[in-house]
Every structure is written in structure tokens, then in C-alpha cells.
Amino acid sequence: MSYLPSDKRYQSMTYRRCGKSGIKLPAISLGLWHNFGGVDVMENCRKILYLAFDSGVTHFDLANNYGPPPGSAEETFGKILHQDFRSYRDEMIISSKAGYTMWDGPYGDWGSKKYLVSSLDQSLRRMKLDYVDIFYHHRPDPDTPLEETMGALDLIVRQGKALYAGISNYPADKAGEAIHLLKKLGTPCLIHQPKYSMFERWVEGGLLDVLEKEGVGCIPFSPLAQGLLTNKYLHGIPADSRAAKPTGFLKESEVTEERLKKIRQLNELAMNRGQSLAQMALSWILKDKRITSVLVGASRPGQLSDSLKCLDNQNFSEGELNKIEGILK
16 A cells, blocks of 8 residues: 655644653654554554644554554554555654563563563564664563663663663652663663543652653653543443443443543533543643643544644633632542
8 A cells, every 4th residue: 555644744733842852742642552453453553543644643652562462553553664654764753662561481571671672672573663762661660670670771772772761650759760870871761651641640749840850751641541531431331432341441430420520520611612521631731841742542533633633722721720620629
């Protein structure tokens, strides 16, 4: 298949500098977590990637365990990249991660040098790439010394298998330690990927301050709280939702009546702003200048189109922010 991207692809997207680095990321990045593996149709995945790139989305975020099954998201992405995007590789930021279980035995999980190096080699084969732009340690390892894990990231960058190093899911204190270790090794930490949404706000308790002080970028994942911050749950739990699936990370027990009440109130406020609830939830995160980009997932092109419209209205009045805080409390 011959794909020619839009020649206007960089006109509507906003790009933000990632910490103190030379890299700029699109305000909206595409995460290929739970909608891009063996569970989806290749042609649908291709259409989502086309729309993203045509819209100025240059950053595509993966991990070794994305699918399901684990590894399948990278395989799908690699096939489409190889067939349709080879000529545009240098216009893309492609990231991957390792830190969760990928294979049996003592070397297929967590944060050892053995695991991280082996996992990235597998990821590069799946995606048919010589290097990724960003390689993250996916979660802190309570047993492996942080010096070993950060040393592995430094090694990987020096080997040319990744251009930049990042961390994900690290609390503020551990993030600070990791950032200082990487800086001492000569491979600065480019970016941190935490979970952050209107319903998940732990990053405001110190992490964002650490990242700002150290000049490290921030790219939140799950900004729509697994779909809760969309119009999908306004009337309860639909049969095709993540909460209704046994394989989903969102549990039915999390969709309480109290939370549904907040979702409906937030939706009303979004409508008054001329936005969908999802658009307002994304704009609310992007209002903080310490945020480099926000990761969105999409199971079909229409969802991505809706998310991208958040860029049309990123400003909040003091009254709107106070109302949001009142609802969330």
C-alpha cells in the first residue's frame, strides 16, 4: 500500500519542548497500549496511524508488554511502519519500555541489566527497527539496585539502541534519584511517564516539581481514566466497555454511583465549554506548562479525532477551574 501523508500535517499541531532537551513533542501523542495488538484488525490500526500522522502526531508510544498478547502491539506497529512509513521514520519519535513480565524465569521482569537489554533487543526485532528514540524503565524495581537499572539505560543509549532514556511510574523521591544517577552517568533523563488524570492526581504531590527543577519532560498516560472521563459511562456501564470486559484494567467496582455523578457534572461543564468530556479532560492536563505531551489511546479513528479537538480550547477561566475542583472533591 502506498501512503502519502498530508502536506499540512504540521500546521494544526502544537509542539512543546521536552524539559531542557532539544526534543519537542506533539501536545497529543498516540499510545498503543490496549488497542493495537492481536485483539484488533490490522486495517483499523493502519487507519488510526494514518490519521495520527496526518494530524501532526509524531510520537508513538509502545512497550514490550503492550497488546494483548504481550509483544503484539509492537509487531503490528512494526508491520505498518515497515510497509507505509519507512520514508518518514526520521519524522517520528518511537518509544518503548520494559519493566513488566515478558517471559518465564528470573530474567524476564523488573529492572536488571540482563532483562532490559534483552527486552529491547526483542522489541527492536518486533518493530523492525535499528533503534528507538526513547527507551523507558517501565516501573521501579524494589530489589534491583537503582544504579544497575540506570546503568542499563545508559548502556543502551551508548550502544545506539535508543537515543534517549526515560522512566515511568516512579514516585517523586525515586524519580529524583534516577534522574541524578543518569545525569552522573552522562545520559540525562529525557522524560517521565506517570499516570495522571482528573481522578488520579498523585503527580501533583511533588513529582511535577521534581521534573520541573531537573528539566525533565512529563507525558501522562491514562488521562481519560480508562474511558471514565468520556461520554461512555454517563448512563452506567455499557456492554462493550473496558469495565465490562474481564481482560480490562478498569474494574466494574471502580464505576461507583458517586463517581458516575462526578462524571455527569464534569460532562455538563464540558458542554458549557463547547467540548466533549474527553476533550476537557485532556485540555485540563495540558493547561500545566510542566506537561510536555499527553498520551491518548484510540480503538478507532473517530476517538482520536475527538481527542485532537482538545487543542482548540486549552484555556480555563478561574471559575471553571474552581468548579472542576469542587466536583472532584
